[in-house]
Amino acid sequence: MSRTLTDGTAVPGAARDDGAATKRKAALVVALLFCFMVVNFADKVVIGLAGVDLIRELDLTKEQFGLVQSSFYWLLALGAVLGGMLIGRIKARYLLAATAALWVVSLAPMVGSVSFGLLIACRVLLGFAEGPATAMATAVTHSWYAPDKRAIPTSIVVAGAGVGPLLAAPALTWVMQRYDWHAAFTVLLVVGIAWVIAWLFAGGEGPVGTGRAQRAAGPALPDSLPYRAVLGTGTVVGLLVLFFTTYWSVAVKVTWLPLYLREGLGYGAGETGTLVALPYAAAAVFQVLVGVASAMLSRRGATSRTARTLFASALAAVGGLSTVAFSLLDGGTVQILLIVVGASLTSAGYGIAFAAVSDVVPARQRGGAMGVIVAVYSLGGIIAPLVLGGLVDSAATPGEGYAQGFLLIGVLVIVGAAVCAALADPERDARKLSAMSGAGPEPSPEPSRQSDD
Structure with missing residues (x-):
């Protein structure tokens, strides 16, 4: 909207200035949300980095450590659903700040000595608080960009999931070697507080989109639809299967890869800190490159099915094949390379997959729908660490148990990719939902929200 003087005369260039200011604010919000995801995944990976020392200090079995890792996911689904439903009801500036503040609270006891029970309680609280993080970050990102412009910023934000452990692995390993594992949690606690302050000053939610952007994107979606209709589309079901199966790989990478x-x-502690960082570095790079490639495909006329869902499925399938391959090989450079490819490509399509979700979900329901999706696929995070821990404990040697576990995960990811490729078709499902709502052929504008500014 252009500015006017008190006599009603339009100010020259005001509309252009408003558009430039919105773009700058959108870029700042994306940067903050990227950092949000960085902190989110650094919090996740620290327990794995501290695993050997923590197991020794608390005298835990591998099965008990698997329980600690699994406990992070016990209430993650509940947090994801509740947090997703609050998006749009509470201003993003305050909602995300409160969420990150809970992370800080859960980390505080870890600065000192903890019992096994308190360790479990801290991980449960952290999981509950981090449950809606991806849904929140994605929904807020989409509120600043039109549907056909979301692939790149969404991929940048999701890339924070790779950068977090990439930075945390060597940095926190150094801190633990110089001091102890408790010091690593102190560092994360301070970083979390700093992010909350920065977000309160500079974060917020933007306009959802424009009528022009919606027309460019395809069939108009109504303001709301029954959740059973939205969540029952082939696109959402297919993406749910893809997220659930690939999240086995994500969860194990975060929890068990350092111990593996x-x-x-x-490998020694120092070598492990460096090697653990490699899959996250690759994942971060792939996330951004995939977003750019998807946007290029869209500009050249590719459908959302091709540029988003099939692309994401293909990446996951290659990651699954690499996981199967490294589980069958002995140690060495080739195996490390396959570990990096398998652990990074399985989740490289998350940014474009979440963009595909927004193609078939009404704007006002995206937070809730994404919360449900995160809740469902997080179940993989509960199961995978327990399964791998049980296999390691029951195998003749730890190496044999790890190999069996990663082989299982690789096959599961390949199956999930195939199911998603067969079911997901955003254009088809958007047309069905539009017809179900009785919307006419001319798309209506997406509802706009008041900015948090």
């Missing part, structure tokens, strides 16, 4: 490198493959 040390106990299964025999």
Whole structure:
């Protein structure tokens, strides 16, 4: 909207200035949300990095440590659904700040000595608080960009999931070697407080979109639809299967990969800190490159099915094949390369997959729908660490148990990719939902929200 003087005369260039200011604010919000995801995944990976020392200090079995890792996901689904439903009802500036503040509270006891029970309680609280993080970050990102412009910023934000452990692995390993594992949690606590302050000053939610952007994107979606209709589309079901199966790989990468490198493959603590960072570095790079490639495909006329869902499925399938391959090989450079590819490509399509979700979900319901999606796929995070821990404990050697676990995960990811490729078709489902609502052929504008500014 252009500015006017008191006599009603339009100010020259005001509309252009408003548009430039919105773009700058959108870029700032994306940067803050990227940092939000960085902190989110650094919090996740620290327990794995501290695993060997923590197991020794608390005298835990591998099965108990698997329970600790699994406990992070016990209330994650509940947090994801509740947090997703609050998006749009509470201003994003305050909602995300409160969410990150809960992370800080859950980390505080870890600065000192903890019992096994308190350790479990802290992980449960952190999981509950981090449950809606991806849904919140994605929904807020989409509120600043038109549907056909979302692939790149969404991929940048989701890339924070790779950068967080990438920075945390070597940095926190150094801190733990110089001091102890408790010091690593102190660092994360301070970083979390700093992010909350920055977000309160500079964060917020933007306009959802424009009528022009919606027309460019395809059939108009109504303001709201029954959740059973939205969540029952082939696109959402297919993406749910893809997220659920690939999240086995994500969860194990966060929880067990450091121990696998040390106990299964025999690397030292310093080498492990460096090697753990490689899959996250690759994941962060792939996330951004995939977003750029998807946007280029869209500009050249590719459908959302091709540029988003089939693309994401293909990436996951390659990651699954790499996971199967490294589980069958002995240690060495080739195996490390396959570990990096398998652990990074399985989740490289998350940014474009979430963009595809927004193609078939009405704007006002995106937070809730994404919360449900995160809740469902987080179940993989509960199951995977327990399954791998049980296999390691029951195998003749730790290396054999790890190999069996990663082989299972690789096959599961390949199956999930195939199911998603067969079911997901955003254009088809958007047309069905539009017809169900009785919307006419001319798309209506997406509802706009008041900015948090």
